Amino acid sequence: xxxxxxxxxxxxxxxxxxxxxxxxxxxxxxxxxxxxxxxxxxxxxxxxxxxxxxxxxxxxxxxxxxxxxxxxxxxxxxxxxxxxxxxxxxxxxxxxxxxxxxxxxxxxxxxxxxxx
Amino acid sequence: xxxxxxxxxxxxxxxxxxxxxxxxxxxxxxxxxxxxxxxxxxxxxxxxxxxxxxxxxxxxxxxxxxxxxxxxxxxxxxxxxxxxxxxxxxxxxxxxxxxxxxxxxxxxxxx
Numbered sequence: 001x002x003x004x005x006x007x008x009x010x011x012x013x014x015x016x017x018x019x020x021x022x023x024x025x026x027x028x029x030x031x032x033x034x035x036x037x038x039x040x041x042x043x044x045x046x047x048x049x050x051x052x053x054x055x056x057x058x059x060x061x062x063x064x065x066x067x068x069x070x071x072x073x074x075x076x077x078x079x080x081x082x083x084x085x086x087x088x089x090x091x092x093x094x095x096x097x098x099x100x101x102x103x104x105x106x107x108x109x110x111x112x113x114x115x116x
Numbered sequence: 117x118x119x120x121x122x123x124x125x126x127x128x129x130x131x132x133x134x135x136x137x138x139x140x141x142x143x144x145x146x147x148x149x150x151x152x153x154x155x156x157x158x159x160x161x162x163x164x165x166x167x168x169x170x171x172x173x174x175x176x177x178x179x180x181x182x183x184x185x186x187x188x189x190x191x192x193x194x195x196x197x198x199x200x201x202x203x204x205x206x207x208x209x210x211x212x213x214x215x216x217x218x219x220x221x222x223x224x225x226x227x
Contacts, residue, residue: 001161031213042204043159043217058214092158096213103147103166105206105215109158 002027002095004108012114013083020079021111023093028073031096033105034066038089046091049076083115122205122218130226135192137221139205140185146208148181149215150190153202162190162203195225 003026013019023032034046046066047055055068069077080087094107122139129135139148147166151159165172165181165188172179178191192199202222206215 006158033214042219043206043215045214045216048214090156094159094215103208103213104161104164105149105213106161107151107159110156112156 001104002029002106004093004095004106006091006093006108006111008111009109010112010114012116014116015084017083018079018081019083019113020077021091021093021113023076023078023108025074025095029095030073032070032076033094033096034068034076034078035092035094035107036089037092037110043092046078080113083113085115088113088115122203122221124221125219126222126224128224128226129195131195131197133195133225135195135199135223135225137190137203137205137223139188139190139218141188141205141207141216141218142186145183148179148188149206150177150179150188151204151206153204153220155201159204192223195223197225197227199223200225 005024007022032049035043036046037043045058046061047057047068049055049068049070051070051073065081067079090110090112092107092110094105096105147164149164150162153159163174163179165179176193181188202220204217204220206217
């Protein structure tokens, strides 16, 4: 399976600031996804990030709040902008397929964000 | 939007017992995947079952899929304390590869 790393693993931020989360994959993948997991909840898809095209956002998520970059086939960033305490969540990136595991999605270790 | 719904929401068993978790979904799927999450960490991929498959095994895990009932089950045999975690089912969406997650089952295995 793909090996996915995320930075930072956790952070505590002040209201009104922004945080950029990095996601690195050890193999080239076409499709990357960003999810949010609020405390005690399940995962909700924020957006799909394909290399060479604009990210596609799910209902309730907008680019101004969660800008995403996808500069190449192994890397993506998610920025959480103008943060409020409601943004306190675990943010996870995932990839679909890695050339060896068709259709399976693999997740990074997550970034635990606390906004004060 | 969430499509998978797991039950029970919480399950407590003793080591050596089997644990069964169920998942129901609403629309047609291509694949269904089960994940484990330990205490707020990342998700570990357990198993993928395709819509044309009815049963799949991986070690102590057994997954079944009934597309007519739009349901799946995850059975963990001979459970261990290390199996304590939250378990999620996830289905792909008709429009792409993004996953829809259920609310999860919290499993506690006591020694």
